[in-house]
Amino acid sequence: MHVAIIGGASTIGSTVAYTLAGLAPTVDVSLVDINEGAAWAHAKDVSHASYHFSNAPGETVSGDDIGTVQSATPDDLADLDPDLIVFNAAAPQPEDATDRGARDAELDRNLSIVEDVAEDLRPLDPTPLLVVTNPIDRLVYQFYSLLEWPRRCFLGYSLSETARVADALGSELGVHPNDVYCPMMGEHGEHVVPILSRARVGGDAVATDDLDRDEIREYVLDIPFDIAKERGVDETSRWVTSAGVTRVIRSVMAGSTAGGDDPRGRLGEPFCLSTPLDGEYGFEDLALSVPVDLDEGGVDEIHEWDLAAEEADELAVAADAVRTDLERIGAKGYDS
Template identity: 55%
Template sequence: MHVAIIGGASTIGSTVAYTLASADPTFEITLVDKAEEPAWAHAVDVTHSVFHTVDAPVDGETAGSLGTVRAVGADEIGDLDPQPDLAVFTAAAPRPDDATDTDAREAELEANRGIVDDVAEQLRSIDPIPILVMTNPIDRITYRLWRRLEWPRGHFLGYSLSETARTAHRIGELRDVDPETVYCPVMGEHGNGIVPIFSKLRIDGEPATLSADERADVREYVREIPFEIAKRRGAAETSRWVTSAGTSRLIRTIADGGSGDTGTPVCLSTPVDGEYGLSEGCLSVPVTLSADGADEILEWDLADDERERLAAAHERIRSDLQL
């Protein structure tokens, strides 16, 4: 599989490249960035890391199956041969040092609209492919990119799996269980309007419930922890480790043909067209994946308050759409 990371010289882009190459060194990875020198440096460094990933030295047959990591300029994506099978959109304007609270989302939207339009112009020269959007604010950027390209909506996937990991972590703390035993999907907005679906909560495979206070605690934790990380580590760093791990997991699922055969959905931001009574805009909804992106949006039977929160998140997102 050939993955193009648009904004590959960025903190997130380069970390995704490293994580993906470490998880599966057979991937072809191209870092696409106007900052060609840093992109080249990341590509070479990740290439060297594969030596240890595969426990080199290996035999010639194994070596022949490994992919490559390279870098190209921002205007060269249409000339890539072969064409990418999937693109990761991480291109973004530099974050100011004080972008460490929820107010940063509005500034990010204003700064990144033009970048979306420039990248869309470059992507028009290739055939439609799945695009995993990681540029904030993710729901708004995903929608704008879809409207600019007018490719099938299932190709557009806004990344939101970090919320799922954070939700599981906090529930694990509250219930004194391993977070890896917790299943609680998260719908809604990537930001203040997260909607953990507590009605589907499972701990070690068994249905579980949380009190109203516990549910409020989880929502607050998931909303605030990325900004707390940014305050302590610096806005430019962001939550790159959980983000790159989740992204790598999604890409490998798509590369394997998707999740449709297993029926296991993931919640990702994709354009809605009547699902849950919502139209226009993008927000995280449960989807099954295929090699082409979102194969199907599943309409779960939600609790009343979950449906109300989802509608409120949708309205927040729609209010910011300027096309």
């Protein structure tokens, strides 16, 4: 499998490449960036790191099977022929972008980058595209509008929230967060929707009626900005994001391999990614995080769950927020 990371010299892009080298060492990675020198330097450094991963104690991968890590520029995209594209390019963040309102300004800053990258991608055959740049749901739909590839190709990363809500629930329930599953639907932002009705611990349903729903959501929304305040906006939540992005990539790989690992992972439950909707949950002409199964072409299936009334109402609020921004930028389906 060949993964092209657009914005590969960035903090997140380079960390994703490093994480793939350790957890999915057979994957070929291209770090695509307008900063050719930085992309080359990260690619070479990660290549050197792969030496230690492949020669570590335990199960290893031989040199004949190890993936390559290389640098490239956006002009090279048509020749790379990737199996999956990670879009992580973004305008620089202001130094004071350490509160939850910071995401609101990112749409206008990053729209022109999306338009330029869409032109670079147009010569490619339809390819799964995983958007990591904020605001994710809006940019997923904008790529869909511009490229007009099948909607199953478009994915928006939102698994960091799944890890954060597991941390909050694990603390409340007195269990290890790694055993907690609670899907997070809706918007990657203020209108995230914790699906507490489907919360599980070790695969078993748990009672969540006594939990403070608003408090849990506030923790999920606040913690990335608490991290940014301590480490700086350039660092962001690089570790959880790179691990989550790698999980998506490995799930695509597993879903495309007959008899391979379960693409859903150890907990055996779907996870939620943003993708364009066409009637699912009563919404269309926008992208929201919904439960999906993946295969080599991107979204294989969207699950339509029966949600609690409160969850369905919150999902509608998230849809309205995304729709308002898409109307403002004149995305497909909202042209005036």
